[in-house]
Amino acid sequence: MGTKREPTARQLRLAVELRRLREAAGLSARESAALLGVNSVQISQIELGTSGVSEQRLRRLAGHYACTDEEFVEALTAMATDRTRGWWEEYRGHLPTSFLDLSELEHNATFRWDVDLLHVSGLLQTEDYARALFSTRIPELPEGELELRVRHRMQRRLIIEGATPIPYEAVIHEAALRIRVGGRAAAQAQLARILELSEADHITVRVIPFALERFDDTGSAMIYAGGGVPKLDTVVRDGPHGTTFIDSEAQLSVFRTLFRRVEAASLDPERSRELIHKLAKEL
Helix, strand or coil: CCCCCCCCHHHHHHHHHHHHHHHHCCCCHHHHHHHHCCCHHHHHHHHHCCCCCCHHHHHHHHHHCCCCCHHHHHHHHHHHHCCCCCHHHHHECCECHHHHHHHHHHHHCCCEEEEECCCCCHHHCCHHHHHHHHHCCCCCCCHHHHHHHHHHHHHHCHHHHCCCCCCEEEEEEHHHHHCCCCCHHHHHHHHHHHHHHCCCCCEEEEEECCCCCCCCCCCCCEEEECCCCHHHCEEEEEECCEEEEECCHHHHHHHHHHHHHHHHHCCCHHHHHHHHHHHHHHC
């Protein structure tokens, strides 16, 4: 018998939100189970993401928890009833789970904001640029996994280049644009790619210039993915020990403010394009 698959980040998010609703209502898992006519083990499994929840039960739980935010309940219902097995599933067992969770998050996002200080944002990367980045990993990746990671990253671009793209805004520090990842030719091709994508109506690219007199938000690199409602937004941050998905309302508020502050410090889209053109000629 095969082992049960671990819940995805999206399934865990639904579980967390249901637990938060229960706790806000001041109910224990046992009390919640009694209201639903099930045992407390089933409530615990739902709140751990190890068991799904039907639309009917979710709506009953929301009613018991006195949740009057109809848009929020509808968004949770959509998460609970989603049976999508996306393109990223072909990588399950071959790439880290965080790669697949990010793909699923992006697939369901309503908009996307990126802030990058040292590298070009993943959704804007060319194949050569991505391959050069993955090649610097320590310990070195086996050739097969390296190519899988590159292919996976290229497929993620569907959310801004596919048939139904989402609004996307990237704020990139000039330092990231000047670093010759993969060599001069690859770096030039990468800048040309950014310029090409920035012409799309749904894509906005802004640059934080070296000429900015003061820039203290050195810890602001992030991926911010919009959910069905603001409460279901998610921030993704990479660190030395892996990828972290952040979803508490208090932290989301901080990152929204941080993004707006970084955005305000950057050049407007037209001046950003002019700077990128200039850098491409200087490489």
